[in-house]
Amino acid sequence: MADRVYFLPITPKYVSQVLECERPDGILLTFGGQTGLNCGVQLKQSGILEKYKVKVLGTPVKSIEDTEDRKIFADRMHEIGEKVAPSQAAYSVEEALTAADTIGYPVMVRAAYALGGLGSGFANNRSELTKLASAAFALTSQILVDKSMKGWKEVEYEVVRDAYDNCVTVCNMENVDPLGIHTGESIVVAPSQTLTNIEYNMLRSTAIKVIRHLGVVGECNIQYALNPESQEYFIIEVNARLSRSSALASKATGYPLAYVAAKLALGIPLPQLKNSVKPSTTACFPVWTTAWSRCPIGSCMKSVGEVMAVGRKFEEAFQKALRMVNENVNGFEAHVLPINEGVLKMPTDERIFVVATALKAGHTVDQLYQLTKIDRWFLHKFQNIVRCEGKLEEFKVKTVEPELLRQAKQLGFSDKQIAKCIESTELAVRHMRQGFGIRPMVKQIDTVAAEWPASTNYLYLTYNGTTNDLDFPGGYTMVIGSGVYRIGSSVEFDWCAVGCIKELRKMRRKTIMINYNPETVSTDYDMCDRLYFDEISFETVMDIYEIEQPEGVILSMGGQLPNNIAMALHRKRCRILGTSPESIDNAENRFKFSRMLDSIGVLQPQWKELTELEGAKEFCARVGFPCLVRPSYVLSGAAMNVAHTDHDLETFLTSAAAVSKEHPVVISKFILEAKEIDVDAVAKDGELIVVAISEHVENAGVHSGDATLVTPPRISIRRP
Numbered sequence: 217m218a219d220r221v222y223f224l225p226i227t228p229k230y231v232s233q234v235l236e237c238e239r240p241d242g243i244l245l246t247f248g249g250q251t252g253l254n255c256g257v258q259l260k261q262s263g264i265l266e267k268y269k270v271k272v273l274g275t276p277v278k279s280i281e282d283t284e285d286r287k288i289f290a291d292r293m294h295e296i297g298e299k300v301a302p303s304q305a306a307y308s309v310e311e312a313l314t315a316a317d318t319i320g321y322p323v324m325v326r327a328a329y330a331l332g333g334l335g336s337g338f339a340n341n342r343s344e345l346t347k348l349a350s351a352a353f354a355l356t357s358q359i360l361v362d363k364s365m366k367g368w369k370e371v372e373y374e375v376v377r378d379a380y381d382n383c384v385t386v387c388n389m390e391n392v393d394p395l396g397i398h399t400g401e402s403i404v405v406a407p408s409q410t411l412t413n414i415e416y417n418m419l420r421s422t423a424i425k426v427i428r429h430l431g432v433v434g435e436c437n438i439q440y441a442l443n444p445e446s447q448e449y450f451i452i453e454v455n456a457r458l459s460r461s462s463a464l465a466s467k468a469t470g471y472p473l474a475y476v477a478a479k480l481a482l483g484i485p486l487p488q489l490k491n492s493v494k495p496s497t498t499a500c501f502p503v504w505t506t507a508w509s510r511c512p513i514g515s516c517m518k519s520v521g522e523v524m525a526v527g528r529k530f531e532e533a534f535q536k537a538l539r540m541v542n543e544n545v546n547g548f549e550a551h552v553l554p555i556n557e558g559v560l561k562m563p564t565d566e567r568i569f570v571v572a573t574a575l576k577a578g579h580t581v582d583q584l585y586q587l588t589k590i591d592r593w594f595l596h597k598f599q600n601i602v603r604c605e606g607k608l609e610e611f612k613v614k615t616v617e618p619e620l621l622r623q624a625k626q627l628g629f630s631d632k633q634i635a636k637c638i639e640s641t642e643l644a645v646r647h648m649r650q651g652f653g654i655r656p657m658v659k660q661i662d663t664v665a666a667e668w669p670a671s672t673n674y675l676y677l678t679y680n681g682t683t684n685d686l687d688f689p690g691g692y693t694m695v696i697g698s699g700v701y702r703i704g705s706s707v708e709f710d711w712c713a714v715g716c717i718k719e720l721r722k723m724r725r726k727t728i729m730i731n732y733n734p735e736t737v738s739t740d741y742d743m744c745d746r747l748y749f750d751e752i753s754f755e756t757v758m759d760i761y762e763i764e765q766p767e768g769v770i771l772s773m774g775g776q777l778p779n780n781i782a783m784a785l786h787r788k789r790c791r792i793l794g795t796s797p798e799s800i801d802n803a804e805n806r807f808k809f810s811r812m813l814d815s816i817g818v819l820q821p822q823w824k825e826l827t828e829l830e831g832a833k834e835f836c837a838r839v840g841f842p843c844l845v846r847p848s849y850v851l852s853g854a855a856m857n858v859a860h861t862d863h864d865l866e867t868f869l870t871s872a873a874a875v876s877k878e879h880p881v882v883i884s885k886f887i888l889e890a891k892e893i894d895v896d897a898v899a900k901d902g903e904l905i906v907v908a909i910s911e912h913v914e915n916a917g918v919h920s921g922d923a924t925l926v927t928p929p930r931i932s933i934r935r936p
Contacts, residue, residue, distance in 0.1 A: 226251050228258045235259075235268045242273040244481055245280065246434055246457035247474065253280060253457050274434040274481030275456050282430055283456040286328050286360035293451055296429050298422060301441065301450045302363040312349040313342055315361040322364040325349060326453075327356040334517075338364055338396065365450065366396040367589040369442040371408060373423040374465040376435045376476055382486040383424045386435075386473065387465040388416065394589040395441050395452075397563060400460055400517040403537070406468045409530065410593045415447060422451070432456050434477040444591065460522075460735075467524055467734035467749070470661055470672050470741065521701030524734040526661060526749050527628065528680035530597045535628030538568070539751055540700060540732050543777065546633035548601045550576030560587040571595075575602040601627055608637035618652040625654060625679040631755050646755065656759050657681035658688075661749070674741060675748045677759060684763075692746065692766040693720055693793070696778040697731025697738050699752045704854075704921055709775040710736040716773045717744050728766060730757060731774075752777050754784040761790050768793035771800070779804055780849055806848045806882035823884035832869060832883055833862055844886040847872040848879035858886050858917060892916040893929060 220238075224230040226248065235243075243265065245256030259265050260277040282292050287305035294300075301324075304315035316323045316339070325348050327335035335352035339345035345361075352359045370391040377383045390408035391399055408416065423438045430436075437459045439452040455461075458474060466473040479489050523540035527533030535547040545552070552569040553559075555577055559570045567588070574584060581595045588595075604627050607620055616624075616638060624634055631645040638645075649655075659681055661674035675685075695716055698709035713729070714737050720727050727744040730752060739747060746764075750756050752774065761769065768791040771778035779800055786797035802808045807825045814820070821844075824835040836843045842858045845868040850856070855872040859865040865883075872881045892912040898905045911929035912918065 226255050228255055228262060228264065231255055231259060232264045235264065235270055239268060240270055242271045244273050244478070245277070246275050246477070246481075249457070249459070253284070257281060257284070274477070275432045275436075279431045280456050283436075283454045284328060286326060286358065289454070290360075292430065293426070296425060298426060299450050301365055301452070303360050306349070306359050306361055307357060309346055309349045309353065312359060312361050313345060316342070316345050319361060319363050321345075322366070324362040324364050324366075325352055326360045326362060327352045328358040328360070335359070336398075338366065364396075365441045365443075366394070367444075368395040369410070369444050369591065370395045370399060370402070370452070371411065371419060371440045371442055372399065372404075372461055373419060373438050373440075374435065374462060374473065375423050375427050375432075375438065376473070376480065376486070377427050377432055378480045378486045379433050379483050380485050381428060383427060384486065385420050385423055386471045387469045388420070389461065389465065389468075392590060392594050393563065394444075398517040399439070400522070401519050401565070403534070403568070404461075404464070405530070406465065410591045411442075415442065418447065419449065422449075426451065426454060430454065430456065434458075434480045435462060435473050437461050444589075464522065464524060464734045467674075467739055468526075468661075470674055472741070520703065520706075521733065522735060523700045523732050524749060525732065525751075526676040528659070528678045529626060529628070530594075531601050532626060532628035532678065532680060534597070535601065535630070535633075536751055539630060539753065543699075543753065543780070546630060546636060547628060548572050548598060549633070549636075550602060550605065555579075557587060560584070563588070571598060572602060575599050576606070601629075604629070605637055608634060611638045614638070615648060618654070621649055621652060622654050622679065625649065625656075630753070642755070646758075654679070656763075658684045658686065658763060660685045672741060673744070673746050675746060676750050677748070677756060688764050690765040690767075692726045692728045692764055694728040694730065694761065694764065694766040694769045695720070695738075695744075696752055696757065696769065696771050696774045697729060697733065697736065698774040699731065699777045700733055701735060705775045705777070707736075709773065710738050712773040713738045714743065716770060721745075725767075728760070728764060730760060752781070754781045757781060758785060758788055758790065761785075767791070770794055776850070804849045805879055806846050807880040810882055810884070821885040821887055823882055826869060826873070826881040826883060829866065829869065832865060835883055836862070836865055839885045842886040842888070844884050845869060845872050846882045846884065848881070887916065890916040891931065892918075892920070892923070893931075894920055894925065 222234055224234065243256065245253055256272070257277060257280055260272065265272065282288050286303070290300045290303060302319055304318065306312035306315050312325070322338055322340045323345065324338050325336055325345070335355045337348045339348050349359060372389045374386045375383060376386060387406055388408050389404050389406040390410065391397070392403035392405060419440055419442070426438055427436055435458050437455040440449050441452055442449045458477060462473050465471070476489060480486070523537055525533040525536035525540055527536060538545050538547055549569065550572045553566055553573060555574050556570055559567050560574065571584060571588065575598060581592050581599060584590070584595050585592050604624050608616065608624060616634070621634070631649070632642040635642050635645045656677035656679055658675055659678050660672050661676065695713055697713050698705050701707070710733070713731070717727050717729060717738065728746045728748065729738050729744040730748045730750060731739050732749055732751060733739060737743060739749065741747065748760055750760070769785065770793045771782055772794045782792060782797040782800045786792060802812055810820065810823045822839050824832070826832050836859070842860045843865065845855070845857050845859055845865070847855050855868070855874070857864070857868040857871070859868050869881065892915070894910040894912070896908045896910070908927060909929050910925040910927040911931060912920065913924035913926060
């Protein structure tokens with residue numbers, strides 16, 4: 217990593233102090249997202265970079281300003297005859313209202329220099345626009361009022377350019393959801409599936425034309441609105457930096473965008489760069505694969521994580537992705553949510569399940585297109601899944617025909633999903649399909665468009681294949697990653713997984729990583745010997761284990777998700793390295809944990825396992841409110857709440873039972889105004905080796921992920 221790391225806020229004040237101290241020759245502004253970009257522009261405008269003679273490497277600041285200032289960007293596009301949506305820049309609410317009157321409602325508001333569409337939204341009248349613009353001006357000094365193109369297709373291209381005007385379009389991506397939903401909230405497909413050849417090449421040529429005109433050096437992302445009824449398009453925006461989409465495009469194609477962009481910023485021409493993924497090719501060749509991504513919705517991004525599912529059919533990858541986002545979801549299931557035309561028109565993050573229910577109830581593709589504006593091609597694919605589900609349900613508690621079972625697996629159905637359809641169990645379905653010889657094949661993501669033999673370690677499982685792409689000599693150590701970023705599970709677990717992989721490689725152990733998060737370092741192509749971009753579920757991990765026959769599996773680096781499948785893997789005689797599955801279960805299962813503390817004499821508040829509501833009420837009446845409701849095997853205290861009344865208790869118990877269906881829920885007396893102490897430790901064979909103690913500033917009751925922690929603690933801690 218870096219020779220020196222400064223833990224400081226990324227603001228002009230602090231960065232200028234580092235520049236004064238270090239006196240670097242150059243600075244890269246396009247690798248730190250919107251925050252780094254904004255800071256770099258401010259440093260340039262204030263004269264700090266000139267003062268310390270620091271050269272901006274890669275894309276010039278002028279090009280960055282041309283893309284970030286909405287009005288200047290529109291003018292620059294008009295210079296080359298390209299179209300942006302009819303729009304006007306505004307610097308006050310009054311100017312925004314005047315602009316909307318000129319353009320005509322509905323309109324879209326977008327803020328300049330904003331991250332993740334912050335401050336953006338749609339307004340149908342003056343009242344809505346006043347509210348939206350007022351909120352946007354709290355974040356920026358300039359907004360753009362655009363003519364609304366809600367319902368059009370949204371398409372993105374990732375493009376790289378060197379200082380000598382060589383350009384490559386690396387990847388194009390298409391949103392399943394129409395324009396109006398931020399691409400970070402949408403289901404994104406790479407490569408695009410519904411564009412005609414004319415549309416594809418038209419937008420590709422425009423992307424190259426735009427990046428050359430703006431003078432970008434490195435990587436950039438260009439977003440389009442495409443009329444689904446014609447070839448009319450508008451450029452929405454250009455990000456003259458690596459963006460959230462860059463990580464997805466890089467992992468989906470195998471093209472190392474950050475690596476290439478760094479080299480280009482140093483002035484190295486594209487033809488001289490070797491493709492570090494496929495060394496026998498240069499970086500000039502575009503690369504393709506079939507990959508899909510799903511992130512949890514609106515024009516202002518609220519999601520905190522994303523997943524990438526890979527398959528050989530859209531349906532296969534799509535259903536994988538739904539399970540990756542939420543491990544409690546079996547796939548594209550009907551009846552998860554009831555039909556609601558309001559949700560179909562104005563989407564929530566769970567609209568896709570309303571679409572499933574509507575298709576199951578007999579809504580036609582055309583009816584759903586009119587309501588959702590999701591392209592008919594995607595709706596037909598969704599319909600394929602629903603029809604297969606219907607066929608499976610005809611085999612209640614019976615052996616499914618081998619061909620139907622194979623078809624279901626090829627459409628991305630999980631064993632658990634099939635079991636639900638036929639009223640069986642996941643293990644019974646697994647035994648049945650293996651008895652029919654239906655097993656997944658291991659395939660490599662083809663990073664060179666079949667023009668050269670694929671030789672990457674980007675791997676995935678698929679039922680749409682007949683042979684494996686590589687051999688399995690055994691002797692590997694498997695590490696399970698953390699999966700999607702969400703509240704309670706973020707980069708800290710990837711830091712653990714990467715540290716584990718590095719240490720294993722130092723010990724000369726061959727490594728396998730299973731993860732599906734394109735934002736992580738653990739899914740970089742050179743981090744491990746074999747990388748499986750696939751689900752972290754019992755079914756998938758067990759399939760990979762049976763294929764690879766590793767020496768063991770490390771679960772402890774990935775957080776809650778690997779822990780949840782520890783006992784299931786253990787029952788199938790999977791060798792778990794580190795903490796035993798029984799010990800994991802003793803810690804995760806609230807009843808077993810509380811009982812263990814009692815047995816070894818460790819003090820704890822009075823507690824009771826929930827068996828029925830009346831017993832819970834009697835316990836609370838006896839010990840007195842408040843009481844803490846604690847479900848088992850949950851992430852970041854999900855459904856853990858402090859109840860102060862019987863009504864609270866009933867509500868919280870229902871919520872806890874919903875997230876902890878297969879494990880007990882425990883109620884304990886909650887101690888008010890108590891101090892909370894965290895102890896992080898490393899142990900071997902039950903003996904502590906290293907201990908770090910942190911103290912919460914807030915009293916107990918505030919989750920450690922939200923609390924302010926201090927280390928070393930201010931309270932005195934005495935040895936027992």
